[in-house]
Amino acid sequence: MxxxxxxxxxxxxxxxxxxxxACAGGEGGDQQKTTTLTVFNWGDYIDETVLEDFEKExxxxxxxxxxxxxxxxYVKLKSGGTNYDVIFPSDYxxxxxxxxxxxxxxxxxxxxxxxxxxxxxxxxxxxPNNEYSVPYMWGTLGIVYNTTMVDDPVDSWEILWNPKYExxxxxxxxxxxxxxxxLKKLGFSLNTRNExxxxxxxxxxxKQRPLVLSYVGxxxxxxxxxxxxxxxxxxxGDAVAMKWENEDLAYSIPxxxxxxxxxxxxxxxxxxxxxxxxxxxxxxxxxxIALRNAEYIGYSTPNITAWxxxxxxxxxxxxxxxxxxxxxxxxxxxxxxxxxxxYNRIWDEIKAAQ
Amino acid sequence: MKRQWLASPYIVWMIMFIVVPMLLVLFYSVTEQTAxxxxxxxxxxxxxxxxxxxxxxxxxxxxxxISTVICLLLGYPMAAILASKEYSRKKxxxxxxxxxxxxxxxxxxxxxxTLLERNGIINTILSFLRLPPLDILYTNKAVVLGMVYNFLPxxxxxxxxVLSKIDESVIEAAQDLGGNSFTVFRRVIFPLSLxxxxxxxxxxxxxxxxxxxxxxxLGGGQFTLIGNLIEQQFLSSGDWGFGSALSVIMMLLILAxxxxxxxxEQEGGGGALW
Numbered sequence: 008m009x010x011x012x013x014x015x016x017x018x019x020x021x022x023x024x025x026x027x028x029a030c031a032g033g034e035g036g037d038q039q040k041t042t043t044l045t046v047f048n049w050g051d052y053i054d055e056t057v058l059e060d061f062e063k064e065x066x067x068x069x070x071x072x073x074x075x076x077x078x079x080x081y082v083k084l085k086s087g088g089t090n091y092d093v094i095f096p097s098d099y100x101x102x103x104x105x106x107x108x109x110x111x112x113x114x115x116x117x118x119x120x121x122x123x124x125x126x127x128x129x130x131x132x133x134x135p136n137n138e139y140s141v142p143y144m145w146g147t148l149g150i151v152y153n154t155t156m157v158d159d160p161v162d163s164w165e166i167l168w169n170p171k172y173e174x175x176x177x178x179x180x181x182x183x184x185x186x187x188x189x190l191k192k193l194g195f196s197l198n199t200r201n202e203x204x205x206x207x208x209x210x211x212x213x214k215q216r217p218l219v220l221s222y223v224g225x226x227x228x229x230x231x232x233x234x235x236x237x238x239x240x241x242x243x244g245d246a247v248a249m250k251w252e253n254e255d256l257a258y259s260i261p262x263x264x265x266x267x268x269x270x271x272x273x274x275x276x277x278x279x280x281x282x283x284x285x286x287x288x289x290x291x292x293x294x295x296i297a298l299r300n301a302e303y304i305g306y307s308t309p310n311i312t313a314w315x316x317x318x319x320x321x322x323x324x325x326x327x328x329x330x331x332x333x334x335x336x337x338x339x340x341x342x343x344x345x346x347x348x349x350y351n352r353i354w355d356e357i358k359a360a361q
Numbered sequence: 362m363k364r365q366w367l368a369s370p371y372i373v374w375m376i377m378f379i380v381v382p383m384l385l386v387l388f389y390s391v392t393e394q395t396a397x398x399x400x401x402x403x404x405x406x407x408x409x410x411x412x413x414x415x416x417x418x419x420x421x422x423x424x425x426x427i428s429t430v431i432c433l434l435l436g437y438p439m440a441a442i443l444a445s446k447e448y449s450r451k452k453x454x455x456x457x458x459x460x461x462x463x464x465x466x467x468x469x470x471x472x473x474x475t476l477l478e479r480n481g482i483i484n485t486i487l488s489f490l491r492l493p494p495l496d497i498l499y500t501n502k503a504v505v506l507g508m509v510y511n512f513l514p515x516x517x518x519x520x521x522x523v524l525s526k527i528d529e530s531v532i533e534a535a536q537d538l539g540g541n542s543f544t545v546f547r548r549v550i551f552p553l554s555l556x557x558x559x560x561x562x563x564x565x566x567x568x569x570x571x572x573x574x575x576x577x578x579l580g581g582g583q584f585t586l587i588g589n590l591i592e593q594q595f596l597s598s599g600d601w602g603f604g605s606a607l608s609v610i611m612m613l614l615i616l617a618x619x620x621x622x623x624x625x626e627q628e629g630g631g632g633a634l635w
Contacts, residue, residue: 082599180582182597221499221581235479351598358593359417359585
């Protein structure tokens with residue numbers, strides 16, 4: 008018994024020493040041969056075989072990591088000790104990162120595929136001169152519902168407060184999105200800075216708590232496809248992917264208006280390999296690659312050339328590619344970091360309430 | 362010969378990774394960042410006094426207590442069976458208790474999600490047997506189930522290790538003196554096993570009261586426990602001050618419960634788990 012313990016201890020120590028030296032050796036060795044590119048993206052937001060192709064083509068090792076919300080991404084980046092080279096934040100978060108001087112300007116002459124991006128996705132408010140970001144995907148926020156379980160028309164956020172669907176509703180575990188749902192239902196702007204309006208939104212979401220089955224993240228896709236609930240607040244791309252898996256599902260953008268969003272690729276100041284990062288961004292903007300990503304994840308590509316090559320069925324799917332001028336009552340999130348403490352507090356209280 | 366110097370790497374390790382971080386937590390909990398450095402403040406603790414947050418604390422303690430009681434009721438008989446001399450399949454049973462602990466808690470909890478879903482495995486079997494479906498995922502029942510499942514071995518093993526060390530002759534003496542089996546249990550075995558029970562209670566209660574994985578996966582954000590609240594401060598709100606204050610409150614709670622427990626715990630009793 009005693010001997011076994013000592014053997015185990017020695018084994019453990021050896022394992023630790025080896026793994027430490029392996030780390031040190033690995034890094035030193037790798038840097039001489041190839042560069043390592045650290046990419047920080049949303050979970051389930053890429054066709055990962057694309058990364059292998061990039062590695063092969065440019066002899067760069069990609070270290071791919073995930074986040075679940077913009078807020079989580081921001082906290083990780085801000086707390087330091089990271090060396091991300093490319094990140095995929097959304098509009099309002101890009102505006103905040105620019106404001107806080109956390110992004111490199113991208114050398115646009117290196118992004119030779121940039122002309123494939125549709126003009127309507129360039130020079131948007133979050134990055135007016137398109138110096139810091141290259142669009143990756145875009146979409147809306149709406150309700151995905153199971154037509155076999157919902158017989159009322161799904162055209163308003165009100166349905167998420169209908170007691171008939173008690174414990175049949177999934178909400179999105181994302182601060183800005185869930186608060187936006189309540190704000191829009193109440194007829195307020197989803198970029199409000201008015202404390203009273205935010206307080207009202209909070210009360211609305213707390214009132215809704217007994218009807219909600221769960222606040223979820225990416226698992227909502229499996230759950231809705233499996234028929235676990237009737238209604239879920241989701242991003243349009245996820246809805247499209249869900250419709251591929253289960254024909255009973257449909258997507259709707261409520262008439263009160265919703266959120267129109269853009270996710271783009273940026274290079275944070277933590278990047279050690281700005282040139283490799285630009286290579287990667289250009290690679291991702293290549294129409295063939297953009298097409299593969301769009302086909303794999305279901306989200307809508309701003310890459311016009313890639314869009315042209317899509318299957319007819321997806322290409323003219325109103326849920327995936329609505330005409331931008333039909334989204335008049337939709338708003339793009341603006342950076343509200345000046346009153347972020349209020350947003351955080353409200354979100355904490357919604358989650359903590361019961 | 363005592364080789365106390367062998368402990369020195371551990372002491373360095375403890376200072377670096379336990380003492381210093383705890384001091385940092387304490388520091389963040391009573392300060393606030395301003396334009397020119399840090400300022401002393403009790404705001405973070407004052408914010409906690411809001412009924413919403415107090416309720417979260419109560420909920421965490423209540424769910425952890427319920428889980429601990431269920432673990433004790435299930436775990437004690439199990440430990441007694443394991444420790445009994447007559448039982449021949451002891452090794453297999455012991456393996457079965459320890460085996461799940463080889464797997465990561467996250468994976469085990471995810472597995473429960475698929476089991477408990479409305480159209481999950483358990484409900485498929487129930488509907489096949491024409492029994493009413495079980496709709497407990499995303500309720501406090503599921504959270505308690507997850508806690509009991511994950512922490513039960515921490516109750517069984519300390520009790521087992523104490524029970525198996527009880528001197529057989531003590532029990533025989535009690536029987537010789539005319540005690541029936543219930544009296545022997547009540548007057549001899551149970552009091553002797555108390556250190557194990559106390560150690561088991563501590564080892565179940567502490568992880569249960571601080572968990573955030575189980576409540577998030579099985580409670581689905583409906584049952585925010587103090588662990589979830591702390592996680593949210595550090596991972597999404599970025600409010601280190603409030604997060605640290607919550608952690609300090611949590612640590613005080615654990616310290617208090619350990620203080621109570623250690624009164625009953627004897628030196629070395631039940632410590633044989635590791």
